[in-house]
Amino acid sequence: MRIAVVGATGEVGRMMTRVLQERGVKPGGIDFYASARSAGATVEFHGEVHRVKELTRGAMEEGYDYLLFSAGGAVSREFAPTAAASGSVVIDNSSAFRMDPAVPLVVPEINGDLLRGYGSGVVANPNCSTIQMVLSLYRVHERFGLDTIVVSTYQAVSGAGRSGMDELGDQMEGRVAPRKFIKQIHLNVVPQIGALLDSGFTDEEMKMVDETRKILRDPGISIFPTAIRVPVMYGHSEAIYVRTRRPFDMDSLAVAIQDSEDVVLSSGMVTPLEVAGGDDVHVCRLRSFDDSSFLMWNVADNIRTGAATNAVRILQKHVELNRAG
Numbered sequence: 001m002r003i004a005v006v007g008a009t010g011e012v013g014r015m016m017t018r019v020l021q022e023r024g025v026k027p028g029g030i031d032f033y034a035s036a037r038s039a040g041a042t043v044e045f046h047g048e049v050h051r052v053k054e055l056t057r058g059a060m061e062e063g064y065d066y067l068l069f070s071a072g073g074a075v076s077r078e079f080a081p082t083a084a085a086s087g088s089v090v091i092d093n094s095s096a097f098r099m100d101p102a103v104p105l106v107v108p109e110i111n112g113d114l115l116r117g118y119g120s121g122v123v124a125n126p127n128c129s130t131i132q133m134v135l136s137l138y139r140v141h142e143r144f145g146l147d148t149i150v151v152s153t154y155q156a157v158s159g160a161g162r163s164g165m166d167e168l169g170d171q172m173e174g175r176v177a178p179r180k181f182i183k184q185i186h187l188n189v190v191p192q193i194g195a196l197l198d199s200g201f202t203d204e205e206m207k208m209v210d211e212t213r214k215i216l217r218d219p220g221i222s223i224f225p226t227a228i229r230v231p232v233m234y235g236h237s238e239a240i241y242v243r244t245r246r247p248f249d250m251d252s253l254a255v256a257i258q259d260s261e262d263v264v265l266s267s268g269m270v271t272p273l274e275v276a277g278g279d280d281v282h283v284c285r286l287r288s289f290d291d292s293s294f295l296m297w298n299v300a301d302n303i304r305t306g307a308a309t310n311a312v313r314i315l316q317k318h319v320e321l322n323r324a325g
């Protein structure tokens with residue numbers, strides 16, 4: 001098996017490289033790509049040092065089995081179709097292809113079945129906030145039906161990549177002009193992520209609406225998101241209100257959440273600092289006034305659960321369903 005990591009010097013790319021090693025993925029060959037700026041930089045993988053190469057169209061025709069893309073939507077749009085047409089599976093972290101009806105949008109624990117028989121082409125990795133929300137709610141949907149979700153996200157600056165983290169760091173040292181974020185992020189909270197649309201929602205918020213419906217295969221779920229940037233380095237949090245289609249009791253609701261793969265329900269309090277570096281979604285503060293609506297808090301490492309780990313889980317699930325044995 002041959003793998004390429006595209007965007008290998010970025011936050012998500014470096015984490016994908018790490019997660020591949022942690023999860024014991026040992027390809028016969030691996031290459032690392034970034035822009036010309038980082039060509040020649042080094043990456044260590046399973047004890048071997050590799051040179052980062054400049055991304056070229058020719059590289060997309062080298063016959064990799066899997067390419068893990070995390071270099072932004074424009075790069076994915078320019079290069080991923082060539083790799084897909086050459087017979088590779090492209091696992092793409094950008095939003096470029098997520099809503100393409102021909103492209104599976106996959107959280108393996110929920111809809112990994114879509115990978116069976118998917119010989120080549122693009123597989124889209126969902127938005128970070130969407131992944132942690134659907135992981136904590138998919139069993140609730142199976143058992144009680146999700147009618148309405150009202151969600152406020154509290155998203156870490158690493159969700160905006162290296163430059164987002166640098167901006168918070170710079171502002172902590174007194175250089176305060178906003179560059180990446182529309183307002184100062186240090187000592188502040190910014191209730192807009194992404195571009196504001198005519199509807200008043202942002203494109204980041206609409207990802208949670210459209211992607212949740214696609215992953216859960218239910219266009220009838222009403223979703224009202226507010227995406228908020230907070231001065232946290234790693235770990236997104238979400239305050240979620242849910243109304244269900246069928247009544248529940250609290251014990252059965254807790255069991256549904258506990259039965260969700262890679263989700264941990266806690267009776268105590270969980271914050272982003274505690275989950276950074278982990279792969280589970282943590283749910284706490286589960287509470288309700290009645291038998292058809294509830295509130296909860298959920299937290300996950302956005303770079304791992306929300307991007308790198310999900311991408312590597314897609315790769316491993318694809319291998320299991322199509323290549324094992």
Ligand SMILES: NC(=O)c1ccc[n+]([C@@H]2O[C@H](COP(=O)([O-])OP(=O)(O)OC[C@H]3O[C@@H](n4cnc5c(N)ncnc54)[C@H](OP(=O)(O)O)[C@@H]3O)[C@@H](O)[C@H]2O)c1
Nearest residue numbers: 007009010011012034035038070071072094159161162307
């Ligand atoms: N951060 C998150 O929580 C998160 C979550 C889910 C999805 N994503 C998505 O993942 C992607 C990467 O995010 P990130 O946070 O890792 O960003 P990042 O830290 O800014 O890294 C960007 C990476 O892309 C490379 N790159 C940029 N322009 C390129 C070009 N023209 N050709 C080849 N490589 C190029 C960069 O290489 P150089 O070193 O050469 O600049 C770097 O390796 C984005 O699509 C983002 O939306 C991010």
